[in-house]
Amino acid sequence: MKQKIAIIGAGNLGQAIASGLMNSGLIQPKQLTLSRRHLSKIKNFEDKGVFITQNNIEAVQNSDIIILSVKPYKFEEVIQQISPYLNPDKILVSVVTGIDLKNIINHIPQKLSVFRAMPNTAIAIGESMTCISSAQPDDPNILLITKIFDQLGKTALIDDELMDAATVLAASGIAYALRYIRASMQAGVEIGFQADLAQLIAAQTVKGASDLILKSNHHPEKEIDKVTTPLGITITGLNQMEFNGFSSSVIKGVLESYNKILNIKDDKE
Ligand SMILES: NC(=O)c1ccc[n+]([C@@H]2O[C@H](COP(=O)([O-])OP(=O)(O)OC[C@H]3O[C@@H](n4cnc5c(N)ncnc54)[C@H](OP(=O)(O)O)[C@@H]3O)[C@@H](O)[C@H]2O)c1
Incomplete structure (x- = not known):
């Protein structure tokens, strides 16, 4: 694929997604940006050619697809920081547990493709079961987002109301x-x-x-x-x-x- 991906909050899950995407060959390391505050913990990705940064805004500006992977209590702070830079050409995917699509959209001034994804820890070995929900049921980017998580296991498209059950x-x-x-x-x-x-x-x-x-x-x-x-x-x-x-x-x-x-x-x- 040609799009560039940023993973904001490159902790356990973020790094598992990054490794899975590179291992699958769907993206090259130079298409990937990882952000977190402690950069030393993702130095191994930089060695492979991934761009790493502490600057979430730079990560958003560098990328087409933004995967938000911070802990739920950090969501508010980070979405407020990046939302002015989320223009309609970008796609936002949140893997943050417990924050529904309505809540996410309320923080974003512009209309853009917004998704939620709920993987499990088997994503680290490409065997996740990932449920995905879309803010707009007819969003043309659904296929693209599903394709990304298909590299990391199996996917199912569900209503956002079912995300807690998922x-x-x-x-x-x-x-x-x-x-x-x-x-x-x-x-x-x-x-x-x-x-x-x-x-x-x-x-x-x-x-x-x-x-x-x-x-x-x-x-x-x-x-x-x-x-x-x-x-x-x-x-x-x-x-x-x-x-x-x-x-x-x-x-x-x-x-x-x-x-x-x-x-x-x-x-x-
Ligand atoms: N693990 C799973 O199986 C799983 C499954 C489904 C959903 N989730 C959800 O996915 C999210 C991430 O989970 P996780 O297990 O990967 O947590 P995690 O290991 O704690 O990763 C979150 C990362 O966010 C970074 N961070 C904190 N503040 C930041 C900021 N202001 N800007 C950029 N990065 C920041 C932290 O690194 P620094 O301290 O270096 O900044 C941390 O490494 C959570 O919402 C979780 O509920 C997890």
């Missing part, structure tokens, strides 16, 4: 899935494996289960039916997990996280 299901979802892997490992050790081997077996098994669904598009239960022989071993264990509240525990946990996000927003309003 935060829970995809961003927090990584932690839920990891906790399943950990529990599996703990059980694996108890039935005879060394911890590192139990980790490999548990993690690769979850990866395989995911790929089965992603590649076939089958409902999980269809794949479960293939493993659960009548009177068999798997169904015995599975039913025991359900007697102990496996599915309802996951559902309750997701709802609790979702309620928490809504409560935090209510407190702020």
Whole structure:
């Protein structure tokens, strides 16, 4: 692609996006500007030919697409600083958690393409699930922004109202899935494996289960039916997990996280 990209707030997520975009070959290092206050922490990007700066305004002026990746409590300060330089030729993408499109647009004097993206930490290995929302449903730049995040995993275009739900299901979802892997490992050790081997077996098994669904598009239960022989071993264990509240525990946990996000927003309003 020919556009230049600035990532303002090049911390964990910002750097993961930068690395992913360069590794995918979608952009060359010289098309990328990274900004943060502690430049020494992104010196490795400068060594690769990326422009790094402490000056957010310079980053905006240098670029066509601006990815805002600061912590939520920094959003107000940074958007006020850069908004006078956001003209209609620029595209703004915010990955800041909990700040909705309406709020972002309220800070921008000019009309321009504005998007929100909610990736998860697997973006660091190009395996993110990234939900994207657009301020205008017919924005011609939707394809371009989707293409950027497609380099970093899978994408889904959603209504901005669903962004909190996406935060829970995809961003927090990584932690839920990891906790399943950990529990599996703990059980694996108890039935005879060394911890590192139990980790490999548990993690690769979850990866395989995911790929089965992603590649076939089958409902999980269809794949479960293939493993659960009548009177068999798997169904015995599975039913025991359900007697102990496996599915309802996951559902309750997701709802609790979702309620928490809504409560935090209510407190702020
Ligand atoms: N990590 C995830 O998986 C994930 C997923 C979805 C969304 N998010 C959201 O993405 C955002 C970034 O998360 P993160 O984990 O990458 O946080 P982070 O590591 O703290 O990165 C934010 C960076 O912003 C920089 N910064 C602070 N003030 C600045 C300013 N005035 N101008 C320019 N840069 C400034 C900080 O660096 P200096 O101190 O050097 O300035 C910091 O490295 C958050 O809003 C988070 O909620 C994260």
